[in-house]
Amino acid sequence: MPRALEGRVAAITGAGRGLGREHALFFGLEGARVVVNDLDAGEAEAVAAEINGAGGDAVALPGDAADWETGRRLVATAVEVFGDLHVLVNNAGIVRDRFLVNLSEQDWDEVVRVHLKGTFVPTRWAANHWRAQAAAGSRPRGAVVNTTSTSGLGVNPGQANYGTAKAGVAAFTRSAAAELARYGVRVNAVAPLARTRLTESVPALAAAVAAPADPGAFDEWHPANVSPLVVYLAMEDCPLTGEVFLAHGGRVQRYEGWSEGPWISRPARWTVAGLAAALPRLTR
Numbered sequence: 001m002p003r004a005l006e007g008r009v010a011a012i013t014g015a016g017r018g019l020g021r022e023h024a025l026f027f028g029l030e031g032a033r034v035v036v037n038d039l040d041a042g043e044a045e046a047v048a049a050e051i052n053g054a055g056g057d058a059v060a061l062p063g064d065a066a067d068w069e070t071g072r073r074l075v076a077t078a079v080e081v082f083g084d085l086h087v088l089v090n091n092a093g094i095v096r097d098r099f100l101v102n103l104s105e106q107d108w109d110e111v112v113r114v115h116l117k118g119t120f121v122p123t124r125w126a127a128n129h130w131r132a133q134a135a136a137g138s139r140p141r142g143a144v145v146n147t148t149s150t151s152g153l154g155v156n157p158g159q160a161n162y163g164t165a166k167a168g169v170a171a172f173t174r175s176a177a178a179e180l181a182r183y184g185v186r187v188n189a190v191a192p193l194a195r196t197r198l199t200e201s202v203p204a205l206a207a208a209v210a211a212p213a214d215p216g217a218f219d220e221w222h223p224a225n226v227s228p229l230v231v232y233l234a235m236e237d238c239p240l241t242g243e244v245f246l247a248h249g250g251r252v253q254r255y256e257g258w259s260e261g262p263w264i265s266r267p268a269r270w271t272v273a274g275l276a277a278a279l280p281r282l283t284r
Contacts, residue, residue, distance in 0.1 A: 003031030009082040011035040011074050013065040014092030016043025018196035019223045026227040028056030033082040037061045065092040066113050071121035075129050087234040088126045090119040090146045097158050108161045115165035134183040142185035143234045146173045150191050170244050177242035186241035188233045193248035194223040220249030
């Protein structure tokens with residue numbers, strides 16, 4: 001049976017542990033050559049070694065995904081080592097959970113930077129690579145898979161910084177999909193519900209995401225459950241773009257956020273009293 005990503009070259013950020021590690025390993029099993037990026041050089045190298053030890057082809061590229069030069073090197077490494085770049089998976093992330101009244105400027109800046117800028121920077125360099133290919137007459141068939149969160153698509157108190165950044169990732173996904181379609185590049189996002197350092201660090205989630213006591217039971221929170229969806233979205237013949245999906249255990253759900261809702265209208269300027277009477281009806 002042909003492997004889903006045979007001949008594809010992928011760069012995956014935040015791939016030293018958790019979701020990123022599982023994505024990188026599965027990409028390797030499915031035939032992709034992988035650039036493994038992580039802030040921790042040892043963890044990136046360990047994952048690359050594991051892929052190579054299983055018969056795959058991978059190289060480590062340590063660095064901060066939100067750093068401009070790291071983004072450039074991520075794409076350059078894929079091209080120099082493997083000859084091209086076809087897939088970018090933006091997965092790097094951190095949490096600094098605080099209720100808004102206790103949230104520091106640093107807590108805000110670090111989380112927004114890693115998630116939002118850490119998605120933009122690699123995508124920008126990959127997009128330039130694919131634009132150059134398109135300008136030269138080729139059709140890149142590139143794919144970007146971003147990592148958003150239910151915290152950004154819904155509400156999770158105590159995560160104003162994280163939720164805002166992840167909502168931005170979802171919006172960025174749709175904007176980038178519209179822009180990059182002209183070059184033959186698709187952009188989608190996945191909101192994973194899985195056991196990672198991030199979810200285990202949230203007291204309210206730690207017990208819920210724990211592995212089942214029965215080793216034979218399906219572990220619905222295992223991060224590897226998310227990877228098949230990421231691989232599908234990275235395939236050359238996947239038709240989807242501009243989409244956001246939730247992935248948890250064996251469940252995949254399409255998000256339909258930011259759709260237009262009910263409205264009110266009158267043939268003149270509204271008064272405050274008129275709005276006060278009419279607007280509450282829209283939320284019932």
